[in-house]
Amino acid sequence: MSKAQETVLEINLGALSHNFNYLKSKLNPNTKFLAVVKAFAYGSDAIRIAEHLEELGVDYFAVAYVKEGVLLRENGIKTPILVLHPQPVNFKSLIDHCLEPSLYNAKVLKEFIDVAEKQNQKNYPVHIKFNTGLNRLGFWESDVDYISSQLNATNSVKVKSVFSHLAASEDINEKSFTENQINTFQSISKHIEKSLGFKPWLHICNTSGVLNYPEAHFDMVRCGIGLYGFGNSGEEDKKLKPISSLKSIISQIHKIEKDETVGYNRGYKASGFEKTATIPIGHADGISRIYGNGNGFVIINNQKAPIVGNVCMDMLMVNVTNIECKEGDEVIVFDSNNKASDLAESAHTISYEILTAISNRVKRLYIK
Structure with missing residues (x-):
């Protein structure tokens, strides 16, 4: 599976087959x-x-x-x-x-x-x-x-x-x-x-x-x-495979000083010297403003990067102060390991909401 070079939703049709067959196995043949x-x-x-x-x-x-x-x-x-x-x-x-x-x-x-x-x-x-x-x-x-x-x-x-x-x-x-x-x-x-x-x-x-x-x-x-890919319980989630992976990249990294602010309405204020990364995905792509101001996160180089400030229409910013990363690095919003349900829970909502919100302007890639 290649690394993302832009914002993309990967759809794994093999995972879909697995989920269909697993659920069907629970049924009477008729x-x-x-x-x-x-x-x-x-x-x-x-x-x-x-x-x-x-x-x-x-x-x-x-x-x-x-x-x-x-x-x-x-x-x-x-x-x-x-x-x-x-x-x-x-x-x-x-x-x-x-x-x-x-x-x-x-x-x-x-x-x-x-x-x-x-x-x-x-x-x-x-x-x-x-x-x-x-x-x-x-x-x-x-x-x-x-x-x-x-x-x-x-x-x-x-x-x-x-x-x-x-x-x-x-x-x-x-x-x-x-x-x-x-x-x-x-x-x-x-x-x-x-x-x-x-x-x-x-x-x-x-x-x-x-x-x-x-x-x-x-x-x-x-x-x-x-x-x-979601069974509404931890036990069943393990037996199913999320079919969608939402990925993006780091467009730019900013170094900001104490008391500098990030984003619209100065939604986040740095408590000291910090690094932020700007990612080309926003509420027009399905990442609602409820995920801003620390409620949500993305994964960069296997580490959680909390969303800072307000999610913009086409971008969001995350704190990468303690993450080794560079511009162009891949960003995982959710995938089979970092599930949409985990991101949703961070903002007190459910996986259904974040999955169904993904905009049609996000490029789809299909994996068999």
Whole structure:
């Protein structure tokens, strides 16, 4: 692996294969695997990730919005795609690109049926989302009879799956809450199966659900963060491989005297003679200002260099007073050894946030 000569996000497709195979090994052979590739595949590259997962035999993809699914279709992805949060204004485009909607309240259910009928669709696959405790999107169990009455009155759509979302499957302290969600979902599933007269697929497990609640794998599981190398626990993180490495270089080194300041708003004041390094990556690239003023760090020559002052739009500065380094040296923001989760924790946030924030202006390199 060559040293970085500019800011670059390396994407290791071999690590992606490892994570997919590890998570799939947890499943019954008949349980389908849905890969979540929303938000540019968690800040990497949705197209390349989806292409690779298709080669590995993934059963389904999920995106958040219709335009994400359209992008995949326009780049040759053939696998079924579930759109988790579609808006009615995009329903025609959704149908035109053979995407499958999550229908989560009476408004979207009715409007999608109307559009499907106008498009002369028959048995168009839809997925019914139920709220079992996350309280974000989804019908309630008390809505089952209404849903069934709407669906049984048309042949334009047909339920492919019924699903819900676990709120705290990674937290062992919330085990009873999660088990209650699973039990509620099973009750809903029996009710809607009886009302519809057939059995749709069932799915509720995310990555942590796959790892912690094997009894709830049902017909399909939905894996997002696990595919990208994070298992939401120290033990599982060791079994997964982060697929992304964010690297940059030192553009310039400054020697500053006591009480001199660094960056906008004089955000950092030197306590004595110090050296700082300026790095060409900033909040426009996905390194938020929350990482400034000592909250975050980078790795230079295997040593932590704390971020000083406020992160700029295109640059950040770090303290390298006690680090042997020179202009042009490689800088690791995160990689498989210095994980994004460690950097995120330094600013009291989570790996999801820093991964999905990486800007598209950062060059991508692919490693097999």
